[in-house]
Amino acid sequence: MTQSLTIRRPDDWHLHLRDGAMLAAVLPETARHFGRAIVMPNLVPPVVTGDDAAAYRTRIMAALPAGMTFEPLMTLYMTEDTDAEDVRRAAASGLVTAVKLYPAGATTNSASGVRDFDKVRGVLDVMAEIGLPLCVHGEVTDAEIDIFDREAVFIDRVLDPIRRATPGLKVVMEHITTAQAAQYVQAGDDSLAATITVQHLMLDRNDMLVGGMRPHYYCLPILKRRDHREALVKLATSGFSRTFLGTDSAPHPTHKKEAECCAAGAFTAPIALSCIAEVFEAHGALNRFEAFVSLNGPAFYGLPVSDDTLTLTKGDPLDLPTKITAGPDTVTVFDPGRPLHWSVA
Numbered sequence: 620m621t622q623s624l625t626i627r628r629p630d631d632w633h634l635h636l637r638d639g640a641m642l643a644a645v646l647p648e649t650a651r652h653f654g655r656a657i658v659m660p661n662l663v664p665p666v667v668t669g670d671d672a673a674a675y676r677t678r679i680m681a682a683l684p685a686g687m688t689f690e691p692l693m694t695l696y697m698t699e700d701t702d703a704e705d706v707r708r709a710a711a712s713g714l715v716t717a718v719k720l721y722p723a724g725a726t727t728n729s730a731s732g733v734r735d736f737d738k739v740r741g742v743l744d745v746m747a748e749i750g751l752p753l754c755v756h757g758e759v760t761d762a763e764i765d766i767f768d769r770e771a772v773f774i775d776r777v778l779d780p781i782r783r784a785t786p787g788l789k790v791v792m793e794h795i796t797t798a799q800a801a802q803y804v805q806a807g808d809d810s811l812a813a814t815i816t817v818q819h820l821m822l823d824r825n826d827m828l829v830g831g832m833r834p835h836y837y838c839l840p841i842l843k844r845r846d847h848r849e850a851l852v853k854l855a856t857s858g859f860s861r862t863f864l865g866t867d868s869a870p871h872p873t874h875k876k877e878a879e880c881c882a883a884g885a886f887t888a889p890i891a892l893s894c895i896a897e898v899f900e901a902h903g904a905l906n907r908f909e910a911f912v913s914l915n916g917p918a919f920y921g922l923p924v925s926d927d928t929l930t931l932t933k934g935d936p937l938d939l940p941t942k943i944t945a946g947p948d949t950v951t952v953f954d955p956g957r958p959l960h961w962s963v964a
């Protein structure tokens with residue numbers, strides 16, 4: 620039986636680091652394990668321009684504790700006013716790795732996102748030309764579409780038309796949650812990839828809703844029914860090369876999660892790798908764990924695989940952290956509701 624796993628140092632292809640005291644609190648939790656992360660731009664106000672991204676990158680590096688190594692891969696928040704030439708410059712200088720598309724109103728801090736996708740045609744064309752990936756929050760926001768259907772409808776109504784109209788555009792379907800998304804990414808060509816979170820591989824909506832509502836499991840896109848989770852696990856553990864870990868670790872103060880109107884997001888960073896190893900082991904796929912967390916992402920983004928390694932060892936059930944402190948607040952760490960046995964050495 621495998622008791623120790625040494626892999627190339629993993630990356631997180633979708634991460635929320637926030638700013639200020641929250642950034643200082645959560646950054647070490649990621650940098651402890653992950654070499655790089657795609658950093659989400661949904662701050663208030665959002666990271667829209669190259670100058671915004673440069674300033675945010677400086678704040679991230681200033682918050683990194685001495686002795687830790689970590690490379691933030693910056694993204695720009697696409698608005699209907701995004702300047703294609705600014706995107707071109709920010710990409711050419713190496714400052715940004717991707718542009719993020721939030722449909723307006725889809726999730727936390729998405730009010731400045733895109734309502735009319737025709738308005739971003741010019742930017743998408745430039746991105747296709749220069750090979751800059753588009754990271755997509757794939758949910759429609761129409762009030763008449765049920766929250767559990769919003770991802771599948773987005774694929775048909777928005778994503779597929781965008782991809783047909785912009786041949787060659789590299790697209791990452793972020794935090795996919797449905798069998799339809801798993802099917803769509805597999806049917807796509809080499810320009811299409813998908814990230815999957817920890818919680819969507821471990822939980823379904825019953826875990827969130829049966830026997831009482833668990834706010835720390837509430838995230839967007841929302842957890843779906845069990846057969847969707849099973850489709851995601853099958854995809855992740857299959858060795859399919861165009862899917863990789865994007866934790867979407869999204870810290871909120873505990874009081875905003877345990878509230879009448881609960882903020883969306885699960886703070887998974889501290890235990891993400893332990894969780895993923897547990898899932899892969901349960902499905903007899905530990906030999907494909909490294910591809911999912913360390914190899915497939917760099918291959919899609921055209922970046923080198925890490926030269927560093929990381930070792931996980933298997934032992935008694937871990938004592939899981941419950942909360943971290945962020946300025947005046949705490950942030951509750953994701954609890955997968957089952958024992959974890961793999962720890963990072």
Ligand code: DOR
Pocket residue numbers: 635661726727756837838839840869870883884885
């Ligand atoms: O659950 C989520 N939280 N989903 C998102 O898309 C955004 C994120 C956040 O920023 O808190």
Ligand code: ZN
Pocket residue numbers: 633634635659867869
């Ligand atoms: Zn996110």
